[in-house]
Amino acid sequence: MSATAKIKEAGLAAVLLTASALPAYAHVGMGATSSSSFIAGFIHPFLGLDHVTVMIAVGLWAALKGGKAIWAWPAAFVGVMxxxxxxxxxxxxxxxxxxxxxxxxxxxxxxxxxxxxxxxAAGIAVIGLMALLHGHAHGSEIPENAPGLEYMAGFALATLMLHGIGIAAGCGFGPKLRNFVPAAGAACAAIGVSLAFGMI
Known part of the structure; x- marks a missing residue:
């Protein structure tokens, strides 16, 4: 497969995941998660537009920064989450x-x-604060008698995969397509505003 085809696939995957995600209904005050198995935890991030968007954006931002940030920022997000x-x-x-x-x-x-x-280090602090909130919301939903560790393991794996999609898209786009990354960031911000005002 050519490099161009790989780039298109990574970009398409990011767009499809974002477009297919449903608005987040599983945060604090919105009802408990019905199952806390590994599979349920793995699937859960893909069901919330806020999760998909943030996790891909972490990967894109890490790719823009490059160097140590490519692994440190996603690792920080998952760890603090x-x-x-x-x-x-x-x-x-x-x-x-x-x-x-x-x-x-x-x-x-x-x-x-x-x-x-x-x-x-500053990026880790910013990402860590966001990850704390995302993690707390999901930990609060797990029933007390359920295997929460399995659920969080699945959630962590899915999160890493979404970060990886962002990194692949950010690193894969060459100079000619580099404008995709800021455009994706602008779309992320627009999605956040729309969610905040109940528009989507």
């Missing part, structure tokens, strides 16, 4: 989870659209 999930499972309160999740979609979109070049 799991910590947030543990807090949610233990019912430790975290303020402004749902508004913070919606804000994360907008903020990450802007960071990608403007190709903001933060130091790796």
């Amino acid at each position: 799991l910590a947030g999930g543990a807090l949610g499972m233990l019912h430790v309160p975290v303020p402004l989870v749902e508004p913070g999740i919606l804000a994360s979609v907008v903020v990450l979109g802007i960071l990608v659209a403007l190709a903001v070049n933060l130091p790796v």
